Amino acid sequence: MSRHKTPKESETIMTEIVLPNDTNALHNLRGGKILHWMDIASAIAAGRHAEAVVVTASVDSVSFENPIKLGDVVTIKATVTRAFRTSLETYIEVTAENLPSKTHYKCNTAYYTFVALDSNGKPKVVAPVEPETAEEQEKFAGAMRRRELxxxxxxxxxPAEAKELQSLFANLEKL
Ligand SMILES: CC(C)(COP(=O)(O)OP(=O)(O)OC[C@H]1O[C@@H](n2cnc3c(N)ncnc32)[C@H](O)[C@@H]1OP(=O)(O)O)[C@@H](O)C(=O)NCCC(=O)NCCS
Incomplete structure (x- = not known):
């Protein structure tokens, strides 16, 4: 296994513009299109970290806060939050920008999980993540609970094996 890697090393930023073919009847970006862009950006981040081909194993916690308008510029930022044995969790943040009005707005976030594969298509062990910033450390810590869930x-x-979830619920009961 190779050395620890920071989330910064896997960071992937993708920029797109919303074209008419990407929109629904309300002239907003279609949900499927944004999920596709998020999958690409996060697969690149996971592949960078793993130094391998990766496949999407799961997509969680996708929330759409604001619709993205035709003609706006979309930025998709993906980073690896934590690596387990052969799987990696990525966090994706989507923001948009209206160029004429110079306004920026938050659109959505999600967690995608990938599995790294070797040349035989079998799951491959990946390097651990070493979080640096407070935000990276928070995401790293929460990744174990999200994995269990x-x-x-x-x-x-x-459920009996999900120790982190159990301690979370036990702590909530004390409140
Ligand atoms: C993901 C996949 C490789 C797992 O294969 P598998 O034979 O079940 O392998 P394993 O049981 O050894 O699990 C491998 C890893 O996948 C993880 N995994 C499997 N299913 C998962 C799921 N639904 N959610 C999150 N992680 C999952 C396991 O936890 C394990 O991670 P770990 O090694 O870090 O603990 C396999 O199910 C697959 O190929 N799925 C289709 C992927 C695909 O086509 N994606 C869309 C196009 S890219």
């Missing part, structure tokens, strides 16, 4: 929901982990 997605694996429990996917039927790949027994």
């Amino acid at each position: 997605r694996l429990v929901l996917a039927g790949r982990m027994k």
Whole structure:
């Protein structure tokens, strides 16, 4: 396994412009199109970290805060928050910009999980993540809970094995 890598090393920023073919009847960017751009940016970030081909294993917590208008410029920023054994979690943030009015607005966020594959198409062990900033450390810590939740929901982990989730709920009960 290679050395620890920082989230900054995997950071991927993609810029697109909303064209008529990308929009719905309200002239807003279609949800499917934005999910596609998010998948590409986060796959590049995960592939950069893993130094391997990656496949999307799951998509979680996608929230659409604001519609993105025809003609606006969209920036998709993706970073790896944490690597597990062969899988990696990425966080994606989407913002948009209206060029004539110079206004910027937040659009949506999500977590995508990828699995790195070796040349035989088998899951491959990836390097650990070393968070640097306070925000990176927060995302790193939360990644274990999110992993447990997605694996429990996917039927790949027994609830009794989800220790981080259990301690989260135990702490909430004390409040
Ligand atoms: C993702 C995939 C490679 C996992 O293969 P598998 O045979 O189940 O492999 P394993 O059981 O060894 O699991 C490998 C990793 O995937 C993770 N994983 C599997 N299913 C997952 C899910 N639904 N959500 C999150 N992680 C998942 C496991 O937790 C494990 O991670 P870890 O090594 O960090 O603990 C396989 O299910 C697959 O190829 N899926 C289709 C991917 C695809 O076509 N994506 C769309 C196009 S890119």
